[in-house]
Amino acid sequence: MSVDAKTVRHIAKLARIAVSDAEVAALAPELSNIIGWIEQLQEVDVSEVEPMTAVIPNILRLRDDVVTDGGIRDEILANAPAAEHGFFAVPKVIE
Amino acid sequence: MTALTDLGVAQIRDGVAAGEFSARAVAEAYIANVEAGRGLNAFVVETPELALAAADAADKARASGELKPLSGVPLGIKDLFCTEGVQTTAGSRILEGYKPVYESHVSANLFAAGAGMLGKLNMDEFAMGSSNETSGFGPVLSPWRRNDGGNAALTPGGSSGGSASAVAARLAPGVTGTDTGGSIRQPAAFTGITGIKPTYGRCSRWGIVAFASSLDQAGPMARDVRDCAILLEAMAGFDPRDSTSLKLDVPAWEAGLAADVRGKRIGIPKEYRIDGVPAEIDAVWQQGIEWLRDAGAEIVEVSLPHTKYALPAYYIIAPAEASSNLARYDGVRYGLRVQPAQGGLDDMYEATRAAGFGAEVKRRIMIGTYVLSAGFYDAYFNQAQKVRALIARDFERVWAHCDLLLTPTAPSAAFGLGEKMADPIAMYLNDVFAVPASLAGLPAISVPAGLDAQGLPLGLQIIGKALDEQGVLNAALAFEERAGFTARAEAWW
Numbered sequence: 001m002s003v004d005a006k007t008v009r010h011i012a013k014l015a016r017i018a019v020s021d022a023e024v025a026a027l028a029p030e031l032s033n034i035i036g037w038i039e040q041l042q043e044v045d046v047s048e049v050e051p052m053t054a055v056i057p058n059i060l061r062l063r064d065d066v067v068t069d070g071g072i073r074d075e076i077l078a079n080a081p082a083a084e085h086g087f088f089a090v091p092k093v094i095e
Numbered sequence: 096m097t098a099l100t101d102l103g104v105a106q107i108r109d110g111v112a113a114g115e116f117s118a119r120a121v122a123e124a125y126i127a128n129v130e131a132g133r134g135l136n137a138f139v140v141e142t143p144e145l146a147l148a149a150a151d152a153a154d155k156a157r158a159s160g161e162l163k164p165l166s167g168v169p170l171g172i173k174d175l176f177c178t179e180g181v182q183t184t185a186g187s188r189i190l191e192g193y194k195p196v197y198e199s200h201v202s203a204n205l206f207a208a209g210a211g212m213l214g215k216l217n218m219d220e221f222a223m224g225s226s227n228e229t230s231g232f233g234p235v236l237s238p239w240r241r242n243d244g245g246n247a248a249l250t251p252g253g254s255s256g257g258s259a260s261a262v263a264a265r266l267a268p269g270v271t272g273t274d275t276g277g278s279i280r281q282p283a284a285f286t287g288i289t290g291i292k293p294t295y296g297r298c299s300r301w302g303i304v305a306f307a308s309s310l311d312q313a314g315p316m317a318r319d320v321r322d323c324a325i326l327l328e329a330m331a332g333f334d335p336r337d338s339t340s341l342k343l344d345v346p347a348w349e350a351g352l353a354a355d356v357r358g359k360r361i362g363i364p365k366e367y368r369i370d371g372v373p374a375e376i377d378a379v380w381q382q383g384i385e386w387l388r389d390a391g392a393e394i395v396e397v398s399l400p401h402t403k404y405a406l407p408a409y410y411i412i413a414p415a416e417a418s419s420n421l422a423r424y425d426g427v428r429y430g431l432r433v434q435p436a437q438g439g440l441d442d443m444y445e446a447t448r449a450a451g452f453g454a455e456v457k458r459r460i461m462i463g464t465y466v467l468s469a470g471f472y473d474a475y476f477n478q479a480q481k482v483r484a485l486i487a488r489d490f491e492r493v494w495a496h497c498d499l500l501l502t503p504t505a506p507s508a509a510f511g512l513g514e515k516m517a518d519p520i521a522m523y524l525n526d527v528f529a530v531p532a533s534l535a536g537l538p539a540i541s542v543p544a545g546l547d548a549q550g551l552p553l554g555l556q557i558i559g560k561a562l563d564e565q566g567v568l569n570a571a572l573a574f575e576e577r578a579g580f581t582a583r584a585e586a587w588w
Contacts, residue, residue, distance in 0.1 A: 003465070015418060015464040016425070016441070017457055018449035027461065030519065034462055037520055038407040038475070044482050051480030052487060055295040055309060055536030056561055060338060075196040081432035088427050093440050 003031040099124035100265045104168050104322035107268055111153060111167030118153035118167030122146045122211060125169050125267060129213055132266045134588040135236045137257040139174050140182050141214040149211025156209070163209030165329055171267035173258050174215040175222055176202045176313075177302040185304040186218040186254075188231035189451025190430045199302025200334045201271060201313045208329040213267050217257030220453045221421065222278055222306045225525040227256030228516055229455040237286055237509055238264035238584035242550030246587075249509045249551070252282030252525075258316050259286040263584055269317035269326050273303060275310045276409050277505075277529025280541035283316055284504035284554025287543045287582060289571070290316035291323050294561050295536030296341035299334030307416035308339075310409075310533050320542065320572045324348040327564065343562070351565045354572040357391030361570070362497030366402035367528055372506045375547045380503050383544055383555045386577035387501060387570065397496050399489040404482050405531040410523060411466050411479035412534075418463025421456070424448060458519065487535040490558075499570050500558040502528050504541040508551035528556060538564045542571045543580040552582065 008027045012019040019027065073086055082089040099121050102110065111118045126143045146169040153166035177183050177195035184190040198206070206212070219229040227235040227250055237251040237260055251260040255272035259282035262270055272279040274292035283290030291314050298313040305311060315326030328348050334340045363384060368377070388394050426432035426447035433446040452460070466475035493500070506527055515522045532539040538561070541554040557574070559567035 007465075008461070011461050011464045011468065014468060015460050016422075016444040016448055017452065017460065018442075018445035027458070030458065031461060031465070034410065034458075034519060035465065038410050038466075038479075041404055041407050041411070041478050041482050042474070044401070044404055044478075044485065046478060046481035046485065049481045049484045049488075051477050052484040053480075054339075055487070055534075056339075056341065058296060058339060058341065061335070061342075063335065072196075076428075078196055079193050079429035081426060081430070090427055091434065091438065091440050091443055 003028055003035055100128050102268065103318045104269045104325050107168050108165060108325070111157060112162055114157065118150035119147065121167055122150035122169050125213055128266045132264050132588055135238060135260050135264055135266070136233050137217055137235050137260040137264070137266055138171070138214040139184060139217050139232050139257070142181055142212050146211040146213045149206070149209065153209055164325070165205065166209035168209070168268060169211045169213045170205060171213050171216045171258060171261045171270035172202055173255055173271050173273060174218055175273050175304045176271060177304070178202055178212065178215065181215060183215065183304070184231065185222070186220040186230040186232065187451065187453070187456070188431065189424050189447070191231070193429050195302070197302060200299035200336065201303065201330045204332060205271070205329050210329070216261055216270060219254035219256065220456050221304065221417070222254040222273060222275055223417070223455050223459050224253040225277070225281060225522050226250040226510070226512070226515065227253040228512060229453055231453055234512055235260045236588070238588065239286060239509060239551055240584070240587065248512045250285065250512055252285035252505070252509065254278040255282050255316060259283060259288060262286070262288045262316055262318060264586070264588065269315055269322050271313060271330065272316045273311060273313050274533065275307050276413060276533045277526035279314045279316060280529050280539060280554070280556055281505045281525055283541040285509040285552065287552030287580065288316055288318055289320055289323050289540065289542050290314060291327060291540040291564070291567065292533070292538065293327060293331060293564050294341070294538045296339050297331045297564070299332070299337040299340045301334050301336040305420040307413040308420060309416060310413060320568055320575050321349065321352060323540070324352055324568050346565060348565055348568055352572055353569050354390070354576050356387055356570050356573045359392045359499060359566070359570065360395050360497040361387050361392045362395055362397035362493055362500045364397050364399045364402065364493070364500055364502060366399050367502045369506070369527065372503070376503050376506065376553065379544045379553045380501070380555060383501055383574065386574055390573040390577060395497050397493050397500070399493055399531065401482065401485045401489050402531055405486050405534055406523060406527050408479040408482040408486065409530045409534060410462070411475050412483065414459040414463035415467050415476050416463070418460045418467065421460055424451060455519070483534050486531055490535045490537060494560055498560070499566055502556045502558065504528060504554040504556040508547045508549065508553055532558045537561055538567050540567050540571045542574050542578070544578055545580065546582055
């Protein structure tokens, strides 16, 4: 399947990555090549297999539903580009 | 007298314990090499003060008779491991300046065992690359050069390229690496060192910056098999904070080492003989087969029929997981924020990610987003997960005929910087022999086997059954004894 400029812009939007016109022009053939190459998987007969969900059979463990950490607000905010009044700060989203 | 930086992990540990030299002297010698080796660009951050503090603690521990398993051993830590208070970037500008407030489980294990940290090692951005050229902090150089008299800059491989270069150039006796689709084994092969990816789940992923969570696995890289066994023993172990961590005791791999493959059946998968691989790779593979036969192993030809589909399956699964994992870099909680004037929240996300991620990371996020998007999920992602199940089944079936597999690690020796950057698929093909074991979660080691005509190292890979790191290490040790690989890069840096 060929990936056109419109598709590149759509997936860039989904991935929240701003792309310039020049980048779109470069990405369309690159992504087409890669997608074209991975399409060889379609020739494999997988009618009798389930999709793999675990590499090593392992049971998802349960633990008691209790608080095991927390109370470290300042540490969590320590690397934030903008933090105010004990919160992460982002551009205004509600007028 | 042997330079202290010629000593590996076991020799340092034993020498410090015996009082032959102080841990401080070892740390100082390695710190001097790290400084002298800056031209290789192997380290993103140097932490001599941490290496010295651990060394002083080791010397005190010796005096008081309280030595730990890695007392006196300074290590390099790949920049994918979160290190408390020390910048952790995963090779990306988007995390420049990020100082974790916690320590990864693996590095915490190493430090609790007495090891010190020389610094954080350069790598491909978010471990996406096979040459270290995608790093946001510039490519790492291999200490190796071709014997043609030229000074062409060669890649140490990737993504653990800083790790490989540091060990090969004697900037560290051992390092941590991570392997998602060959990122420990291929750089080990390119630089003439040893590196093992253990069974998926042996090492906790907690605190390792996530790339493709179903594949990511930490492992050691060092100069020989014994040193890898020692380091892996310290790194591994159950961790309830990683839901895929295996709740198993860590075997005493070092104590269990025996260079003995008598009676072992070594499988040679015929699908790993692929077109376009240099004759020298086949020759060194054949030599390896002879060495293991000479060591008493039985050599059997085997088949892993879905091998050719491993790489394309990997390039659906890994980018899909990456597109999800890397959604967290949004300019809000850590790292870079780019706020366009007049822009809203979505504009900030898009501008931040456009500025912070490099080209290969963007490419993989977009491929991952595409294969997971509405209408394509079944055709790509589910199909790849089914093919992955078939690849794992190939391995399960092959164990009826053999105990271990011997293959080349990479389809070539190290290449020059810039040679493959223009063609993503040519770069991806570097991991053609490494990816199947990653998809199946199996332990696999790369050991140096010899030099090619240009004087560059070639490695062979030994793959084992799940949880049989001991079998892998023992076969590698038998291999290592016969290979007698002592070549090292002449210092030019």
